[in-house]
Amino acid sequence: MVSEVQSAAIYGIDGLPIRVEADVSEGMPMFQMVGYLSSEVREARERVSTALRNSGFALPVKRITVNLYPADIRKSGTGFDLPVALAILSATGVIPPDAFWDTFVIGEVNLQGNVCPIPGVLPIVAKAAELQIKRILVPAQNRVEAELLGGIEVIPVESINGAVDYLTGDYEIPPREAQGEAKEASAPDFAEIKGQKLLKRACEIACAGMHNLLMIGPPGAGKSMAAKRLPSILPEMDRKEQMETSKIQSVAGLLTGATALSKRRPFRSPNHTATLQGMAGGGTIPRPGEISLAHNGVLFLDELTEFSPQVLEVLRQPMEDHEITIARANGSYRYPAKFMLVAAMNPCQCGYYPDRNKCRCTRRQLDRFLGKISEPVIDRMDLAVGIKAVAFEELSGESKGESSAAIRRRVEEAQSIQRARYRGEAFRFNSALPAGLIKQYVPLDAAARDYLEEVFFRRNLTARGYHKILKVARTIADLSGKDRIDETCLAEAVCYRGVEKRDWEPEERNRD
């Protein structure tokens, strides 16, 4: 007799329905599993047979065949243990076949027959809901995550016996443990940063136009402190963004313990020893990398110069396409990766250049240090801001800065202006404004044009630097609700102009 249980696998960050079929028939007693399985799925045979025995179900001395359909998709993960066990029990008549109608089953089992949690529950629940499945059996410990979405009945099961009891109609779903009102730990707030007017303003502009931001300054000046607060001034995620981000987190196993879909944008700060795979995602069992975990949020690269060039190189394609495709022998996976890049670096090896009292770096050391900067990454930094070392008194001072909420209101306003302006275009933010459309979208008045021309020559800007200033000026104007760009916007934009290596060479510059 053939039975069938619906389950799902994770493919990229989406659930993919998989049907688990079990057949128990006469023949040489054996238990085999087929369907293009990776080794951890194939091992389910041992786990499931032992778990069933320990749950009080003897495997019939018959020929048992389990197939995972469709058979041309590589199946990995341990979420198939429970559906396999239940399919066998159904095939042997313990569970009536109609019990599985409109039902998804996922979960890992251990040898005692208990159901253990698995990563990636949320995308599977989302897929089930999308397919209008009525209920889903999930490991009890994944219950909270599975219930984040709503719109589908979540059946938490503790053990194989529990699942059987439920499916044979002899089970009551335990009430969800009283959870405190879903409360997010208070996020770090810009009000906690004293002084640093320029830095805060640069952060505001960066968020308003989704510009990438580079912070340059001595150690301990508060670069990471500011970066960590960026999500707090970005607009909250809408429902769609929340789902995308949470799915990625679920696949990466980071969603355990969440009690509600978070509206707060993710902040990822990979260490500079990050590997290519850790950054981009991948692995034999593909997992999203840091750039995908930062999807819809902020990717912060502290000590930019310490990252390996290959790792930085891999950022380029996702920065254009907002997703990354990882090709593997058994298929290619796409992970979304739309992030705001924020980087911090010291101006030199010791961190204190150009303060010659502290910095004793020689020209050659400076050159070697700057040689480590990845040109393509620097090119994509619209804003660069120098950070001043903070004296101790300032750190412990009383003066309270503006709160993140107040800054966020301005950012939201500026973003809605951009959305309206770029309706019908392929991009949404000033940072993505292509060079060809700058003239159209960044109108300058006569005085501003003269001013910019002068700045261009006097500061010896490159064409790229010129465009960066215009894009940033556009955002500054949006922040103050101006339609045309005037001199004030440009004057401010000049303060954040991106850096180039030659800026470090005063002697060379002075010579001409």
Added chain:
Amino acid sequence: MANPYDLWLASVPGIGQRKIASIISACGTARECFYLKEEALRYIPLLREDDMQRIVESRRTWDLERQWEALAKRNVSVIRKGEAGYPSRLLSLFDAPHLLFFRGKLPAEEQRAVAMVGARECTEYGRDMAKRIAGALAAAGVIVISGMARGIDAASHAGAIAGGGETYALLGCGPDICYPRSGRQLYETLVSRFGVLSEFAPGTPPEKGFFPARNRLISALSDAVLVIEARARSGSLITADFALEQGKDVYALPGRITDALSYGTNQLIRQGAYPIVSVEELLTDLKVKGVHAGNAGNTKEPCLRALPATERTVYEALEILPKGLEELLEKTDLSIPALSAALDGLIKKHLAEEGFPGAYRRLY
């Protein structure tokens, strides 16, 4: 006239000026030494066993003709001690170079010459002052002598050129080698308009030990030595020591006692060097007449009253050393666009410059 044998002698590795002098006084000429019997080398004072071996070895492999011709090919001139035209200021040295190699020309004997030395990794203050002082000296007809290194040296040469005067460099390598390589443009200017001098044979790469030797020539060729910026135990202080040994006046540019790069110069002043208080007074002290005190005066204040109020506020907040925007915002209490516009105004009037991305300094 220097001959191919002199060139050979100057090129034997490990044989310095003192040993060359000893060989010349024992043999008479380099030619005699070249053909001297191996056993006879023994009787030359100062020569050790390994020196003799090196001499013998190099005699065997040295191609007199070809090496001599190579000099001309490299555009290197050579002058021998005792020959007419050999800088007389060097003659007082007990270890005056037997051969002086140079590209371009030699500094004129009758003109006053001043050496300017200082740190490679200098501050904007040092670079500025070096330029200004060198400019004023050059304009007053004083030759500026330095070592072509980065930082103070390069700024001194550049200042002298800008001031319309003459400037010469002494190298710690062969005169045909541009060291540091980044100074290529300066090197070409020096070679084509003035001169690059060295006691090291063409093709000799720079070596750590060569630089102190080079410093003694910088000081010897000059009437006074100016130390612009130096840390404690800086190489520039070696030049000052040579100057004292050679009986030259030493001037030092004072700085704030909080600045590491002024420690060496302040220390020199403490030990009796003349402080450089102003360019005019320096010129007076050196007994030269300043003709170009215009932009050289560091005591002159620009007319601040003519500036708009914000530019004036910003100018007053600026210093010689670059200050970050954040610091200026705090000091001036201006808005970001107002500060930026004021800085632009000051830059346009050549009262300020951007010393480093996002860091500004005043120019006068």
